[in-house]
Amino acid sequence: MASSKRFINVRRPEVMAQVREDVQRYRSELVDRISEDGGVLELPGLHLRLASAFGFCDGVKRAIEIAYATCRMFPDRRIWLIGEIIHNPEVNARLDEMGLRHLPWRLDAPEYAELQPEDVVIMPAFGVTIPMRRLLDEKGVSLVDSTCGNVIKVWQRVKTYAAAGITSIIHGKARHEESLATASQSRGEEEKGNFLVVFDEADAELVADYIRGRGHKETFLEHFAGACSPGFDPDVHLRTIGIANQTTMLKSETAHIQEMLKAAVLERDGNDDRFHMFDTICGATQDRQNALFELLQEPLDLMLIIGGYNSSNTTHLAHIAARKVPTFFVKSADCLESLSCVRCFDLQQKKEVVQPLPEAVSDVAYTLRVGVTAGASCPANVIEDVICRLIELRNCLEL
Ligand code: SF4
Structure with a gap:
């Protein structure tokens, strides 16, 4: 992705000194004492x-500090946040009180038409999709990026898969912001890569069955509607697979899903050359x-x-x-x-x-x-x- 000239680093020393005081509200002496x-x-x-x-x-702390720093740095500009900075009602309510506006996770939402070049848009800790980022670039807004480094590591992995023609099997929730962003990265700028999001072991079982040649294509596609790349063909796109996951999934479940899919590839091919994995739970x-x-x-x-x-x-x-x-x-x-x-x-x-x-x-x-x-x-x-x-x-x- 071409880097935007409009990315702004808001974590400047003079701003952060104030922000550290702002975020004291999220601390607790009692909790510190119990821990000690x-x-x-x-x-x-x-x-x-x-x-x-x-x-x-650390990723959440950083995202919150970035949101506060943006408000401190641009008191006179409209500041938008894509979705929620993190999934916590107390933190989000406080940011709303500070005047942050929200852009929904739907590019056809009317709010995007309101964006002006002098606006500032914060990308949340989960990251955003490539089409969203492209639209923001077109609008000419200033961007503040709070995407967590651990999420970016997953993106690097699925991009590597895509470059090698490997389909990304993402263990995650298909509608969760982070999985949406990761799925988008697995498509790439050219939107040529493929992905399939599996939510749990039951989903993985369907994929494993299909790899073993026991699946029914229409039923499979019906089940994974909205959770796979456009034009997904399990006969083609399950030939070579690579596992990645939403960073916040259950580690033991991810490990089991990896084993299930590896065993299926092994049974089909007699080896696991067409199976790749990388543990991306943070x-x-x-x-x-x-x-x-x-x-x-x-x-x-x-x-x-x-x-x-x-x-x-x-x-x-x-x-x-x-x-x-x-x-x-x-x-x-x-x-x-x-x-x-x-x-x-x-x-x-x-x-x-x-x-x-x-x-x-x-x-x-x-x-x-x-x-x-x-x-x-x-x-x-x-x-x-x-x-x-x-x-x-x-x-x-x-x-
Ligand atoms: S990926 Fe991990 S470190 Fe980053 S925000 Fe999510 S839970 Fe926190």
Whole structure:
């Protein structure tokens, strides 16, 4: 892609000094103290354990700082953000208050027609698609890029696949911004590369079956409609495949999908020369998943997973915990309505529901054992609010 002359570096020392003060709001002394104390908070009636890796990753911190720096640097210009800077409602609401406007992830959206050359557009941590970037270049707007370096590494991988005529099999969510951007990169500037997005092991099984010659083309294409490159022909485009993934997927699932597809290619060809793979799950996602597995070794009555409901990495944390212990995926402190019920995201129904809490929660004579973690887009102040709400409900400080 030709580099835009309109890219602006907003992370200048004089701006960043102010921004570091702005983002103090996302810190928490309480959370820092719990971490320093080995991740344990002991109060009468409450034994709380915080995962050893949780909350904001470096890519998210950087994206937020860039958004704040852009507002500081251009107080008199219209600033647009493509989609959400990250998937966290508190952070996004604050940026909205600061006057940021939103460009939807649909190029035919009327907002794009409003863009003027003096406008500033922030590209989010997930990156943007090549057609979006091209349109922004045509509009002549100033661009501020907050794309995470780990996402760019995935792009480099799928571009390498495309250059070698390899179809990218992307383990991710077809409608997630990051996968949309990665899929676009796998097409390339010329839009000649091919991709297929597989969401889970069931999707991978269909692909593996097709590779083994057991699939039905129409059914296959119907199933993957909207999740593959235009003109995708499984008879042609599954001949040589390369795996990549959305950076925030479940590591163990990605590993299994790789094995499934490699085994299918091996069975078809007698060797795996036409199979390529590269683990592109980022270290921050991996650290948070590992820390949760470690935390789940402890005896716990329940787990609180904190983060935005549309956050992919947080959703995976909730899936991991739910296999082991009663788990409640909450986005903010007010979700803890009472000692008996909680508003939380239901992983099956994919919506917020009100659920009863385990009986132990309302037994204040019992020392409740609670595990806490948060996704890579969740600020520490929100984690603190949730912990304080739990303490308030359990009346721990009064006992
Ligand atoms: S989760 Fe990983 S890829 Fe996503 S912003 Fe954070 S560091 Fe970057």
